[in-house]
Amino acid sequence: MKHIYFTPGPSQLFPTVPSYLQEAIKNDIGSISHRSKQFDELFEQTTSRIRTLFAVPQTHAVFFVGSGTEAMERVIQNCVTKESFHVVNGSFAKRFFETAVDLGKKPKKIDVAFGTGIDLQKLKVPSLSELICITHNETSAGVMLPADEICKLKKRYPNKLLAVDTVSSAPYGTFDFSAIDIFFFSVQKGFGLPAGLGVMIVGPNALEKSKKLQKKKSVGSYHAFSMLFEFAKKYQTPETPPVLHIYLLNNVLGDFLKVGRNVLNKHAEEKAKLLYDYFDNQATWSAFVKEKAFRSPTVIVAEIGKKQKELKAFLAEKNCIVGSGYGPYKDTQIRIANFPAMAKKDIEKLIAALKAYDRSTR
Numbered sequence: 001m002k003h004i005y006f007t008p009g010p011s012q013l014f015p016t017v018p019s020y021l022q023e024a025i026k027n028d029i030g031s032i033s034h035r036s037k038q039f040d041e042l043f044e045q046t047t048s049r050i051r052t053l054f055a056v057p058q059t060h061a062v063f064f065v066g067s068g069t070e071a072m073e074r075v076i077q078n079c080v081t082k083e084s085f086h087v088v089n090g091s092f093a094k095r096f097f098e099t100a101v102d103l104g105k106k107p108k109k110i111d112v113a114f115g116t117g118i119d120l121q122k123l124k125v126p127s128l129s130e131l132i133c134i135t136h137n138e139t140s141a142g143v144m145l146p147a148d149e150i151c152k153l154k155k156r157y158p159n160k161l162l163a164v165d166t167v168s169s170a171p172y173g174t175f176d177f178s179a180i181d182i183f184f185f186s187v188q189k190g191f192g193l194p195a196g197l198g199v200m201i202v203g204p205n206a207l208e209k210s211k212k213l214q215k216k217k218s219v220g221s222y223h224a225f226s227m228l229f230e231f232a233k234k235y236q237t238p239e240t241p242p243v244l245h246i247y248l249l250n251n252v253l254g255d256f257l258k259v260g261r262n263v264l265n266k267h268a269e270e271k272a273k274l275l276y277d278y279f280d281n282q283a284t285w286s287a288f289v290k291e292k293a294f295r296s297p298t299v300i301v302a303e304i305g306k307k308q309k310e311l312k313a314f315l316a317e318k319n320c321i322v323g324s325g326y327g328p329y330k331d332t333q334i335r336i337a338n339f340p341a342m343a344k345k346d347i348e349k350l351i352a353a354l355k356a357y358d359r360s361t362r
């Protein structure tokens with residue numbers, strides 16, 4: 001039996017990926033030139049599918065980069081003269097903040113207790129902060145901030161840029177892109193692909209800011225926004241990109257579009273409910289995030305305690321690979337990814353395995 005990877009990135013491959021991989025080999029995708037018409041068409045179709053899936057207006061550009069972590073660095077480089085502002089509610093948001101420190105900026109932040117949410121409508125952003133950085137789904141803690149609240153925050157601060165990290169939520173969630181300046185994700189989580197490709201969606205104000213900034217200081221070289229934009233207009237990338245990844249992403253996007261985003265969202269919520277209902281209605285374990293409004297549908301974190309290692313091994317024997325907790329919770333929590341690649345029956349299988357372990361220890 002093959003394993004099911006409930007690990008929150010890399011994660012279970014989307015079921016159609018093996019056949020697209022074979023097709024890619026057959027079609028010589030690994031050998032085509034990134035300056036060829038064939039690639040231009042692939043770029044065009046892939047970015048246009050991204051636009052359709054997320055309802056991205058033509059005002060925004062779609063760029064390919066190497067990873068979610070790279071996207072963080074590009075955002076700070078291209079959009080911040082001195083000061084960014086970060087909502088830090090876990091390890092990934094912290095990395096975004098630290099990226100700004102490393103790049104010589106003077107970022108500010110608000111710290112939110114691990115595993116809890118924050119009322120974004122009460123959030124005060126310092127007046128000098130140029131860019132607000134939000135992690136939509138904090139993968140380390142299993143906390144998701146509501147997409148509409150994030151968009152509303154921008155409406156209160158229309159003169160600041162807003163960057164949203166959706167690495168472990170996309171394609172889940174519905175954002176109004178008139179409120180979004182930068183949106184980024186990588187493909188090894190919700191898209192069920194091997195790691196190695198990041199996607200950035202960048203709006204006109206962020207492009208403008210980068211252009212201004214570039215006159216005064218370096219905003220990077222081949223992945224400066226202006227360079228990415230210049231090539232994107234020609235349906236190309238500045239460097240030789242991972243064409244195979246883009247090919248696979250294009251095909252998985254095609255599958256997602258056949259289902260439709262609303263249905264994808266609904267599936268995610270239904271499967272998440274199975275897991276949260278299970279954790280809420282038995283006595284052995286509990287869901288880590290207590291406030292229901294902030295419970296992530298895509299990464300479910302459960303408190304296991306001393307038996308975590310034993311439980312993980314038991315689940316692995318049943319072919320269910322779950323993630324460990326993050327940082328200080330490494331040995332006491334498990335994290336369960338609930339992405340489009342996991343079918344309802346996979347989640348049911350995992351819950352049955354959790355139940356079987358629980359019974360075996362009585």
Ligand SMILES: *Cc1c(COP(=O)(O)O)cnc(C)c1O
Pocket residue numbers: 009066067068069070092135137138139165166167168186187198
């Ligand atoms: C995984 C993750 C990242 C890092 O993405 P990479 O593609 O691994 O660089 C950033 N933010 C969040 C929320 C993540 O879950």
